[in-house]
Amino acid sequence: MHSEQKDISSTVGPTSAAMGKPRVLIAAGGTGGHVYPAIAIADALREECAETEILFVGTENHMEWHAVPEAGYDIKSIWISGFHRRLTLKNLLFPVKLATSIAQSFSIISTFKPDIVVSCGGYVAGPVGWVATKRGVPLVIQEQNSFPGVTNRMLAKSAEVIFTAFKDADQYFPEGETRVSGNPTRSELVEADRQASYESFNFDPQKKTLLVLGGSGGARAINEAMAANVERLHALNLQVIWQCGRSYFDKYRGRIDFEKLPNIRLKDFLKNMDEAYAVADLVVSRAGALSCSELALTGKPSILVPSPNVAGDHQTKNARSMVNEGAAELVTDSELSNTLVSLVEKLINDQERLKQMQKAALKLARPDAANDIAKVILNLTEEKERI
Structure with missing residues (x-):
């Protein structure tokens, strides 16, 4: 069992109004449980710093393809799906999809040039988060559940910060890296x-x-x-x-x-x-x-x-x-x-x-979860600019 999660309220500092235009890439997909917290974070980022440039990455055949544009944000797609645990012919395509999604993620990150990448879970976040860390782009994770999803668990060792909603999630992540925030919700x-x-x-x-x-x-x-x-x-x-x-x-x-x-x-x-x-x-x-x-x-x-x-x-x-x-x-x-x-x-x-x-x-309720997370993300982009 890892040590107790840090409370995010003790780590949120002021953000700079003159930090330029932070560029944030958000990967989330599959279900509303991943997508809507991601949108809430995006809204809070814009609220904290109106000039923040935000781009989502998702898949065309899931709800994010409609929900994200409806919320007012741009989205790019990659070709990826989950690996089926039972034997199925669909698994034969998985290596091809994975290779394609990595190439697409590389292209998106190279073009958008994000200051930070945020993974809100879903298999779409896997290739995006992996490429980000290989390119030296700081990675932030937001995990919604008490038992984290496979993608966020895989990316955790490379993350700068892991925001969690439940203390129970702490044991599945690297010690000392989690911060309890609650789940971002739509104001x-x-x-x-x-x-x-x-x-x-x-x-x-x-x-x-x-x-x-x-x-x-x-x-x-x-x-x-x-x-x-x-x-x-x-x-x-x-x-x-x-x-x-x-x-x-x-x-x-x-x-x-x-x-x-x-x-x-x-x-x-x-x-x-x-x-x-x-x-x-x-x-x-x-x-x-x-x-x-x-x-x-x-x-x-x-x-x-x-x-x-x-x-x-x-x-x-x-x-x-x-x-x-x-x-x-x-x-x-x-x-x-x-x-x-x-x-x-x-x-x-x-x-x-x-x-x-x-x-x-x-x-x-933790009504300030999205804003607290947004402040930390913007502080991380500010630190990156100073390096």
Whole structure:
């Protein structure tokens, strides 16, 4: 076991307003858990130093290819995918993709000439981070989970700083290099006007609202539990926002008669997450690191359903941290369908319990995480200029 993580608040110093134009390359891809913290860091960099030049690296067939430009940033692609642990013909292409991605990363870094590279995880960050260290470009890692991903673990020995969200991640990284920061979250999540948000969903402010998050790809257990119980939930006189993921949307839209369920809003993806959080009295969600951080930031009571298909069972660890603080209830995949309605009914009608869960969630929030990370990154670029 390594020594305790340093608290980032003791290491953040002032940044120079006259440091020129820092150039920051951010590699992140695959899922929202990697991409949205990266965007939050980019936003904070621009807030700290408006002249910061930022470029993202991702892949064309994942969510970053749309989410990053929508956030106002440029992105370049490399051709890379993960290595499948089971035998598959797709693995035959992996050496070719890896060699190609390294060449593409070399070209991007040579052209953009970053002062620093930030890895927020996902396999796209592997070639970019590796080339950066070989070219002498300082590397910073931001790890979202209690059990770090393979890419960040591989890059860790070459990193200048490793920002972590959970103390549990410390043991997987070089001793003394980690700094606890919390997960960067989007500040706009808490900026929505609540009345306008109810109008956006055509909801009644006097009724309780349940927000169900199936994730960008869709969480099968959550979606199947919702499909099995959606009529019973509607009968509780609840308003429900059910974000099922793009891969499930057509299936449920064709299978369920939503004309008979006027208080249910089935969504493939929520671009207006700020408004969804604003109206939610209770949230059902997976327990990914980003989801837990957003629930804390917005102070939302939650029912967490950890995915059993993640490395190191880190979602269960994340969920138990929330439960132990009184901010959430934990339900397993196998229990969810049978317990969803009764648990939702019990919690959403207990105003005092909801208030207690809200206070507990807010105590876990680290709203300054992105800005703290951005300040350290800018200080590192300033140090590089002085060398």
